[in-house]
Amino acid sequence: MGRLKHSGHRFTLPQGGASGSADLNMWQWILPFAAPQWPRFAAVALLSLVVAAAGLAQPYLSQRLIDDGMLKGDFDTVLVCVSAMVALAVACALLGGVTRYLHTHASSRMLHGMREDMFKHLLTLSPHYFSSTRQGDIHTRLNADMAELQRFVVDSVFSVMNNTLMFAGAVIMLGYMSAELLAVLAAVLLVNAVFLRMARAHVERLSQETRERGTDIAAFLMETLGLVKCVQAFNGQARSFADLIRLHERQRVSSLKLQVVGYAVGSLPALVMSVSIALVFLVGAQRIAQGSLTLGVLIAFVTYMQRASAPVQALASLYTGYQRAKVSVGRVRELAQECPLITNTASARAVRGRGHLAIHQVTFAYPGSNRQALRAVTVDIPAGSRVLVTGASGSGKSTLVDLLQRHFDPDDGRILLDGVDLREHSLEHLRRRVAVVSQTTELFSSSLLENIRYGRPCASDDEVCLAARVAGVEAFAKQLEHGLDTLVGQRGSRLSGGQRQRIALARAILLKPRILILDESTSGVDSAMEAQILRDIDALFAGSTRILITHRPVVAFHADRVIDLNETGAGCLQ
Structure with a gap:
């Protein structure tokens, strides 16, 4: 049996x-x-x-x-x-x-x-x-x-x-x-x-x-x-x-x-x-x-x-x-009997480092799909660099994010963070070091303060307020009746799309990650607010790796390098 x-x-x-x-x-x-x-x-x-x-x-x-x-x-x-x-x-x-x-x-x-x-x-x-x-x-x-x-x-x-x-x-x-x-x-x-x-x-x-x-x-x-x-x-x-x-x-x-x-x-x-x-x-x-x-x-x-x-x-x-x-x-x-796709290996550990990413010949298709979302992608991202990832819809930009946070493992190839394969990283530690802010914002039906603090429950109020200020949350929270203690409603239904994105951004900032990935996360704010947020992130995370994923031009983001994912999902470093 x-x-x-x-x-x-x-x-x-x-x-x-x-x-x-x-x-x-x-x-x-x-x-x-x-x-x-x-x-x-x-x-x-x-x-x-x-x-x-x-x-x-x-x-x-x-x-x-x-x-x-x-x-x-x-x-x-x-x-x-x-x-x-x-x-x-x-x-x-x-x-x-x-x-x-x-x-x-x-x-x-x-x-x-x-x-x-x-x-x-x-x-x-x-x-x-x-x-x-x-x-x-x-x-x-x-x-x-x-x-x-x-x-x-x-x-x-x-x-x-x-x-x-x-x-x-x-x-x-x-x-x-x-x-x-x-x-x-x-x-x-x-x-x-x-x-x-x-x-x-x-x-x-x-x-x-x-x-x-x-x-x-x-x-x-x-x-x-x-x-x-x-x-x-x-x-x-x-x-x-x-x-x-x-x-x-x-x-x-x-x-x-x-x-x-x-x-x-x-x-x-x-x-x-x-x-x-x-x-x-x-x-x-x-x-x-x-x-x-x-x-x-x-x-x-x-x-x-x-x-x-x-x-x-x-x-x-x-x-x-x-x-x-x-x-x-x-x-x-x-x-x-549903088995987790991703688990900690017996040798998984907390790996320290500055945030150097190396992607070697990575190919991946989602479970049950015959189409490869990524094919033979090879990219090197030095620690502390600013990287812009572009590509047409369906080219694999969000798939790359899923792999970096290890929601999936590559079918072929491997991804190294600070010289160690992601499979050898402790999942909990990895997801603290690699923070993602996606276009689809997921909030809980609690206050702004608790939503920002979700990734770090023990963070002080001063730390939360700093993250809220950098992400532009403080600007609109002052106009709410209870400020940061205002309840956001189910899945943030009482807030606009741009406001929800700023809360998600503040949540990621509070983690103080070595790699911060912004996946279309500023698409819901105006260009002036976007430029201010990116400048604040540069100042706050000067030594961290910052990856901006977008399908549109972002003037305020001065990338050290650009990764273009074409329609087949093959990575091309420019």
Whole structure:
């Protein structure tokens, strides 16, 4: 059996195979998250068993109440039985509250641990994975699918324990009271087991279909609402609304099918049990008339049958939940088995130096693409130099940036930073030394101050203010109500494109990198502001390597050398 292990993460999710193997895989992945909560789970199990045992005592007390108390006119026995029944009810209520609190506490911590670990894993994946995967799909797997797993695994353990105890106890008491009537219960259980076996495939298939329909809706809503400006600009509101109606219709059909099958799985066993109880009353009435059975025993017997049917119903529902959980674990497994394209090598280290870049015969194509984004690029960039990278759209300018920050590795050739291959650099240290400000600005829904400080959380306010001044953020922040403490909105929606670019520039400046790459990062500001920003960067980073990537002329940037990436992606040094 194969195993996928991720260094630095707690989870190890084996790959699925046969049904039994898939079941084992699910438990192998879940148990490490449940183990830290074992004291609470143990307490829940113990209290649940006590409550279940108390429930088994009540029918017996009812039989004593009727036969030895009411029918014989023994009021003392009636009082003792009633007092015991009330005491058991109060104790069960109190223990049930404590059990629910412990259960919620432990299960929520387990769910959060699962999600945190998967989130940590997702953060190691290449940006290419997220650009080629529906965000709504990832969101659904992190929330709905993981919650389904946690709910089933935790609840199933306690459900099996409680219901097994309840069922076994009820069957023992039934056999003690009447072996003849117990045969009726056995026939009922056989019919129910055959039916559940027949319904298994339908439940699993419909669970998978319904979950996929929900994922389609989540992905559609996230994508459409994220592009609402485009929808409005091209009058696509009616079309998007019609698409949502169509997706809802598909989900509704799948949900109805699942509900019908699920209802049949749950209701048919209950119907069979109700019919069997009616037969027990018929046979019992005859035995009472013959004097071989007492009224109290008959009532207690029927009560125990009902107590035995409840576990059967619970286990039937558990079976349906198990099919849904199997679907969820398969969907979560797909996330867990996504391997990071880039990881630290065993010999990775923090490399010091002034920022000398040497690119040797680098060729690269994005995963799944047959087109080479870069072909045999060879460039030498001395430390502290100012470099202008130009080229037509699609010539590989942004691809070169991705390689320099090691979001990808070259297919052929190598890139050296201060004489050491990028593969030998620690990723964390490399991305502090090579800072990139791209045209597409990515901001978090916090304040300007916290967005600038994101790369260096421990930076002082004075350092942040200096970076904000150099990047031109301070100029417009003074006009905002709360200055640098102003919230920027989701993804910077309260700011203009140029303002967002300046914040991203300030964030990179605060890192004090040895190599600063400006990838069309000043395209959103006017020429005067651009010239001022570039002059300030030259003054602040006089000893650092500065690379400006642009498709337009920039008069204020006096490059030491120019790299022209032609249409084939081959580098030409001018």
